[in-house]
Amino acid sequence: MISVIIPVLNEGATIRQVIKVIKKTARVIEIIVVDDNSTDNTVEEALKEKVRVITSSQRGKGISMREGMMAAKHDIIMYVDGDILTYPENLVELLTDAIVNDEADFTKSYFERQAGRVTQLVAKPLLSILFPDLAHFEQPLSGMIAARKSLLKQVHFENDYGVDIGLLIDMHLLQARIREVNIGKLENAMQTWEQLSKMSREVSRTILRKAESIPVQNLETLGNINIIREQMEFSILESIDKLQKMVIFNLDETVFTQNYTYLAALAFDKEDALYQILEHYSDPVIRLERSAALFQGRNLAELLEVADSIPVTPDIRHVIRELKKRGYVCGFITDGFECVANHMKNKLGADFAFANRLHLIHSVSTGELTIPEYFMDGNNPSATYDKSNILKYISDKYHISPQNVIYVGNGESDRVMLQEAGVGVAYHPQFVEVETMADKVIEDICMAPLLDIAQAGSAVRKNNRWPSKKVMRNIGIGSLAAVATAGLIYLAAKQIKKAFEADRDDVDVKALKPA
The missing domain is CATH 3.90.550.10 (Spore Coat Polysaccharide Biosynthesis Protein SpsA; Chain A)
Structure with a gap:
C-alpha cells in the first residue's frame, strides 16, 4: 500500500x-x-x-x-x-x-x-x-x-x-x-548562516524558475521580488543568536588590489568615456548610473572575468576565515555592482555584500542601475548617495550598534565610515585626512594585522603614521591606485581585452557593445 x-x-x-x-x-x-x-x-x-x-x-x-x-x-x-x-x-x-x-x-x-527564516522571508513572500x-x-x-x-x-x-x-x-x-x-x-x-544563505538562493531560484510561464504584470512585481531576495541575504544575519561583531571591507579599496570599474572600462574600450563621466559629473548617483551604462550589452561572464583577473590582497581569504572563527560576520561594501560583489563574496568566503544592482536580462547587462535603500537616507528626502548610511541601516534593521562594527577602507569616500564605525581601520590610506580619522592603520601589504586589531576588540585612536602615497587621480567611484599600480591595471586590462578578441570566432564580443 x-x-x-x-x-x-x-x-x-x-x-x-x-x-x-x-x-x-x-x-x-x-x-x-x-x-x-x-x-x-x-x-x-x-x-x-x-x-x-x-x-x-x-x-x-x-x-x-x-x-x-x-x-x-x-x-x-x-x-x-x-x-x-x-x-x-x-x-x-x-x-x-x-x-x-x-x-x-x-x-x-x-x-x-x-x-x-527562509520560509518567512523568501518562500512565503515569493509565493x-x-x-x-x-x-x-x-x-x-x-x-x-x-x-x-x-x-x-x-x-x-x-x-x-x-x-x-x-x-x-x-x-x-x-x-x-x-x-x-x-x-x-x-x-x-538549527542551520548555519552559510546553509541558510544557500537555502535562500536555491529556494528563490526554484520558485522563480517555476514561475517563468506566468506573465509578469509590471516592473513593480519584479522590484518586489528583488527586494524579497535582498531582504533574505541580510536579515538572515538576525538568525545568528550571538551576533555582536561585524567586519565590513571596502571591496574596491582593500580587497581588490586594482579598481574594478576602471579596469573593466579599459578592457571594454570604455576608458575615455569613463573619464568623461568623472570629469563632467559631480553627483555620485549620476556618475554611478552613467558608468553602469558603459557596460550595456556585456554579459555576466565577461564582467566576472574582469573581477577574476584582479589580484586580491594576498591573505584576505585566510583573514576572513579566521575572523569568522572568532565570531565575526564578514562582508563587503562597494560602489560597484552587486553581481561582482556577490561573486567575490562567494569566492572569498564572506557572508554578505552591500552593492548597487546592475540590471541583467538573460545574464546580459541592460546598462541600468538600481541604488538600494541602504546607500540612501530614507528619512531625508533630499539625501544624496552615501555609503556611510549603511551603518544606520545595519543598526536600525539588525540592531547591531556601529560600535560593534570594524570598517576597513582607505579612500576618501571611506572617511565617515572610518570615523563612525566602532573601529576604523585604514589599509594603506591614500589621503592624510583618511589616515587621521582611522583608529588603526595597516601598513603591511597583507591584511593579517587586522586579526590582532579584532582580537583587541577596541582601538586607541592614533595620529599620523606615515606620509600618504602620491595619488594619481580620484575618480569618485573608488580612487585609482598610484601610478605604478595604474600601469599594472593597464597591462592586465590589455590581457583581458586580448583574450576577448581571441574568442571572436565563438562570440562576437564587439557585437555586444551598445550602439
Whole structure:
C-alpha cells in the first residue's frame, strides 16, 4: 500500500530510531532507505532494521527522492527525513490518511518548530506574488510529504534545497488535490548562516524558475521580488543568536588590489568615456548610473572575468576565515555592482555584500542601475548617495550598534565610515585626512594585522603614521591606485581585452557593445 522513502546522508546516529517509529504503523508498508553516499555508518545501522537500502547514483536529495520513488513498489509514496528523533508514532497515518481515503493527492506536513527564516522571508513572500494559491501553506518547505506515485512520475525533483518547494508548485500546476497536515512538534538542528544563505538562493531560484510561464504584470512585481531576495541575504544575519561583531571591507579599496570599474572600462574600450563621466559629473548617483551604462550589452561572464583577473590582497581569504572563527560576520561594501560583489563574496568566503544592482536580462547587462535603500537616507528626502548610511541601516534593521562594527577602507569616500564605525581601520590610506580619522592603520601589504586589531576588540585612536602615497587621480567611484599600480591595471586590462578578441570566432564580443 505505502512505500516510505528516507533519503539519508551521514545519519547513522538517528536512522534506526526513525525507522522504528515508522514501523509502529498498522498500515502495510515498505521502507526504503536511499543512501546519498554516506561516509559514516548510516547504511550499516539501517540494515540492522532489516529494511531495503539503495545507494543513490549521484549525491543530492532530489536525486535520492526520485530514485527512491522509482524503486518503490506501492502506489502511495511517503518521504521523511532521517535525522529527526521526535516524530509522532502515528506519522504514517497522519501523512497518508487523506490519500488513502481519496481526499487528497498530495499531503504536506506542518509542525511546531523554531522559526523558519527562509520560509518567512523568501518562500512565503515569493509565493504570495507568483503563486498566491499556495501562500497560505504554513510550511511550504517541509520535507515530510506523501503523494500518489502516478503524480510524482510527472514532476521534476530539484537536486538542492529547492526540491520541497518545487514539488509543491508542480503538484499545484498539475491541479492535484493538496492538503497540509499537522504532525505535531518536531525538533531539528538549527542551520548555519552559510546553509541558510544557500537555502535562500536555491529556494528563490526554484520558485522563480517555476514561475517563468506566468506573465509578469509590471516592473513593480519584479522590484518586489528583488527586494524579497535582498531582504533574505541580510536579515538572515538576525538568525545568528550571538551576533555582536561585524567586519565590513571596502571591496574596491582593500580587497581588490586594482579598481574594478576602471579596469573593466579599459578592457571594454570604455576608458575615455569613463573619464568623461568623472570629469563632467559631480553627483555620485549620476556618475554611478552613467558608468553602469558603459557596460550595456556585456554579459555576466565577461564582467566576472574582469573581477577574476584582479589580484586580491594576498591573505584576505585566510583573514576572513579566521575572523569568522572568532565570531565575526564578514562582508563587503562597494560602489560597484552587486553581481561582482556577490561573486567575490562567494569566492572569498564572506557572508554578505552591500552593492548597487546592475540590471541583467538573460545574464546580459541592460546598462541600468538600481541604488538600494541602504546607500540612501530614507528619512531625508533630499539625501544624496552615501555609503556611510549603511551603518544606520545595519543598526536600525539588525540592531547591531556601529560600535560593534570594524570598517576597513582607505579612500576618501571611506572617511565617515572610518570615523563612525566602532573601529576604523585604514589599509594603506591614500589621503592624510583618511589616515587621521582611522583608529588603526595597516601598513603591511597583507591584511593579517587586522586579526590582532579584532582580537583587541577596541582601538586607541592614533595620529599620523606615515606620509600618504602620491595619488594619481580620484575618480569618485573608488580612487585609482598610484601610478605604478595604474600601469599594472593597464597591462592586465590589455590581457583581458586580448583574450576577448581571441574568442571572436565563438562570440562576437564587439557585437555586444551598445550602439
